[in-house]
Amino acid sequence: MDHLLQDIVEAFRMVVRLDHEVLDAIRVTVCVSLTSTALATLVGVPLGFCIAVKTFFGKRLVIMLFQTLFALPTVLVGLLVMTLLSRRGPLGDLGLLFSPTAIVIGQFLLACPIIVNLSLSATQSIDPRVERTARTLGSGRLRTALVMFREARFAYLAAVLAGFGRVFAEVGVSMMLGGNFPGKTRTITTTIALESSKGEFALGIALGFVLLFVAFGVNIIFQILQGRTRE
Amino acid sequence: MFAAASTHCFCLIVLCGAVALPGAIDEPSAAEGLAGPLRLATTTSTENSGLLAVLIPPFEKRFGIDVDVVAVGTGKALKLGQNGDVDVVFVHARHAEEAFVDAGWGVNRRDVMYNDFVIIGPASDPAGIAGSADAAEALAKLTAAGATFVSRGDDSGTHKKEIALWQAAGVKPEVGAYLETGQGMGQTLHIAYEKGGYCLVDRGTYLAHSGKIDLKVLVEADQRLYNPYGIIAVNPARHGHAKYLSAMAFIGWVTSVEGQKIIDTFRKDGKRLFHPMAVSTKK
């Protein structure tokens, strides 16, 4: 038992010293997951909005498809993207495998269905009077869409945070597509995986807490942004 | 209002993109006109042994290029070489390496070092195999005693070696007493420890974990347990973009007197892991 305790204390000490490997891992994690979440938001929120608002042939099928993708396993996405980006694959000439960009692509595919789905329900939950009121006040289509967005802004923000949570803590895609190179593609989660494969469980746990701490920090920033948009 | 928030978000995005996105940019080296970074595929046990952490930095310094190590299972490492996703492959699976070269995916295969496998098990040794000189016989004895054996089950070098031993023993392990973990060596060791079973492991990984698990070396020194490592450059004729010159420089480094000396003197927790094979280190 004191073996374990000793390990944990030592691990935390290592982490608290914030040696440059831990800092690198944090930097890579934050950059990659913020980028992929941002891209998924740019694509996913308008897509969710449009699907909710427009009627078209096969709408139910499309919604069902996105809901199924909720359960997309990270390893599957990793495999698929790897096949695409491998030198042997169709996009091989870009030489993107084992780079932060490859991780961003994979995480984008993970975050998108979540953001689309939750934006879809956010849009559906908008009070139907919003659109009507905007139009009676003479606003055109774009302005009406913007005001609808604004009225449900907290629900959309929740969608983005859910997408972020999914990619921030994942390891399958980061490992397979990044290559786990220290300082370049080694994230907090792949570091944890590496350390636990070496049997360094205590260090893995300590890093896990680092992950939560960083996530907390990012959430605080989001909360502040949320606060600013509430006049 | 909304504008303010979206500007904040946008700035964050641009900032991160600038840092995160560049991925495929190669940096030519000032020194020898070698292209970097060099991509090396190796096995997780090799990476976890810590050898590369001492073997690679001097090379990086001298030749001025980064070496990016992808640590995966043997099968995947060779596959990455075949696909051209890495420039050089460093594994320990003789037959697979030879097939790799024969198929034309790799060139200039060189022996680098060897370590050995050991059969480990609980200190109480219920199957009574301690000290056997014949590893295959030991496995047969294990099965007869109904003891649990924990296997990698993942087509790795270790797993292939294990299969070869079972074949040599001419027996099949009992279904209930044979556990396939499908995971890396570290995880497999811990499972063997938890289940009180026997396991085949490379000495390096065993030493790395021996502080945490209470399993003892029971069978060693059988010639069949010998585990040679080979390094192969990815064939530039098959993959034009492969950094052949850099790969050759690296192969040259690990098989040089200096590189071999580093391998020879590498210790983990005071114990030797690898024996150099490429060049005699005796003066």
Added chain:
Amino acid sequence: MKAEILRLEGIRKHYGSKPVLDISELCVEQGAVHALVGPNGSGKTTLLEIAALISVPSQGAVYILGRDGTADETMRRKLRREVTLVDQNPYLFDTTVYRNMAFGLEARGLEREHIRSRVGEALESVGLSSLAGRRAFGLSAGEIQRVALARAMALRPALLLLDEPTANVDVFHVQILESLIREAVNDMGATVMFATHSLAQSYKLADSIHHLVEGRLSAAPPENHFSGVAEEKNGESILRLAPGVRVILPEARKGQVHFSIPPEEILLSRQEIPSSAPNTFQGRVVGMNADRRRILVTVDVGVNLVTVITPKLLDDLDLKVGDFVSVSFKVFSILLY
């Protein structure tokens, strides 16, 4: 000759197969207050939505300031700027009162300074200047109505449509809103059409009254229109119109209620109908009027009820003024406003 702000021609509206509106012609003159009166479900909201060009009629044309708003999209969008509709339960955006008011003005491309003065004016006219910086969330129902009205008035539309503006507000706000409606016309020169179920309110405020019953315009005010205070007794809603005249209402209501009974739904008979049957009264015939194929018989049961009978029935019953008769009508024939 006053100009015509709004003209509905041949308007029909169906929801699925259910006809909801059938208006052959409705004209709204400039500079007046018009009331659209009718019971619940008569189609008032639908009519206002069509007039505001936010709902498309199944058939017919809507002319605003003489131009056809149902012709094409561009014209529709353009004319929509001339009409503003305030809902019965108005929605205020989740932001400050000021921003709510500014929304429509920004949509019209007005400059900041101009917007500021218009909003200030409008808020002052509804007496809510102090609320400009307040968040819309948390305002009382009466305040919401006033802000919604101010929001619409700030846009200075040619035609202002209000759907039951005082339906959900407290007594204090009813008075304020009613005077605001008059002011909108007098001071702003707007034309106002408001929907209400209260005939009394329409008499009070309007220059011109349009009656809507079951999707159709009716020339005259409805017959048998009464109001009174309803009470709940033994699970029923009862209204005493006069001593001995207890009317059972179709819905649970309390307090001031307006209702009418279509003359066709009132049955007339010489026989004594058992008084335990609901909404049954005895009385004396006080008047008879022939109107094409129908005969309107007025019976005094304590209040005057007008019923309709055929000439044949008149013969069969050998009815004369002064006769004692029984009248009855089903609870569900009552139209609540």
